[in-house]
Amino acid sequence: MSQSNPSHATISFAPEALERCFAVAQVLAEVYDRPEVEYGLVGLAAQSRPFHVLATPLLAGQEVGAASVHQPGCQVLSMRREISALSEGLGLTLVPIAFIHRHPHGCTPSAIDDEFLAGPFIDQVSTVVSFRESTTINPGHSHYGCLSRRALSQPAPVPKADDARLEVEWSVAFSLIVNGRRDHHLYAVRKERCPYCTEGSTRFVAAELAVSPDRALPPQERRRIREELVSEIAVKVRFCREMAPAEVGS
Numbered sequence: 627m628s629q630s631n632p633s634h635a636t637i638s639f640a641p642e643a644l645e646r647c648f649a650v651a652q653v654l655a656e657v658y659d660r661p662e663v664e665y666g667l668v669g670l671a672a673q674s675r676p677f678h679v680l681a682t683p684l685l686a687g688q689e690v691g692a693a694s695v696h697q698p699g700c701q702v703l704s705m706r707r708e709i710s711a712l713s714e715g716l717g718l719t720l721v722p723i724a725f726i727h728r729h730p731h732g733c734t735p736s737a738i739d740d741e742f743l744a745g746p747f748i749d750q751v752s753t754v755v756s757f758r759e760s761t762t763i764n765p766g767h768s769h770y771g772c773l774s775r776r777a778l779s780q781p782a783p784v785p786k787a788d789d790a791r792l793e794v795e796w797s798v799a800f801s802l803i804v805n806g807r808r809d810h811h812l813y814a815v816r817k818e819r820c821p822y823c824t825e826g827s828t829r830f831v832a833a834e835l836a837v838s839p840d841r842a843l844p845p846q847e848r849r850r851i852r853e854e855l856v857s858e859i860a861v862k863v864r865f866c867r868e869m870a871p872a873e874v875g876s
Contacts, residue, residue, distance in 0.1 A: 635816070635834070637814075638837065641842075650859070665695055668722050671724075673720070685697045686862050724801070724802055728803070732809075735803060748828060758793050798815070801813055801815075813832065815831065
């Protein structure tokens with residue numbers, strides 16, 4: 627993704643990392659008898675190659691139901707410790723770049739999905755991975771909120787300024803929605819800082835999913851992934867229907 631094409635983004639997944647996103651649904655249905663609950667994972671990429679997901683751990687301490695997945699704030703530090711441990715194991719600095727979650731049926735994003743991606747998640751991503759590009763910008767372009775507000779406050783149209791070549795800082799975060807039928811929907815949000823006032827603005831962009839290397843996983847590798855997920859779900863996932871009434875929604 628570049629400033630020259632700010633309306634499209636591509637992200638690739640290692641085949642094992644992508645398989646986990648779908649296999650959780652299979653394990654939940656077959657092992658835990660929970661065929662229709664949501665769940666969440668985070669897509670981690672090397673900071674040196676942020677658009678290639680290497681690992682997809684389940685969110686620690688997530689509480690799941692048929693229409694929601696929630697990670698209590700007290701579990702965020704546990705997730706950070708896990709990311710640090712994975713980074714050390716791979717010898718890389720891993721950063722969050724994608725939020726993955728399951729819808730029991732279709733893969734259409736909800737309003738809450740959009741709000742989370744364009745708010746807390748992109749804010750988190752932009753603190754650890756961002757890009758700077760030099761590009762030609764017309765100061766009167768309405769894309770930049772501070773200049774648009776300035777133009778509206780003027781009694782007469784603001785005179786057109788000459789184009790300027792300025793440095794723009796931007797970040798991007800992805801949302802991958804999956805379901806038990808291995809359908810998926812991928813989209814992204816781009817956060818850009820105004821080169822004049824540094825105010826951030828976000829907009830949704832189309833996204834494309836790739837697998838790299840593009841290879842089919844052999845049956846024994848799929849079995850290994852499922853076995854790992856059985857143990858990981860036991861440690862990380864709580865089912866809303868099994869909570870005491872006072873705990874629900876806490």
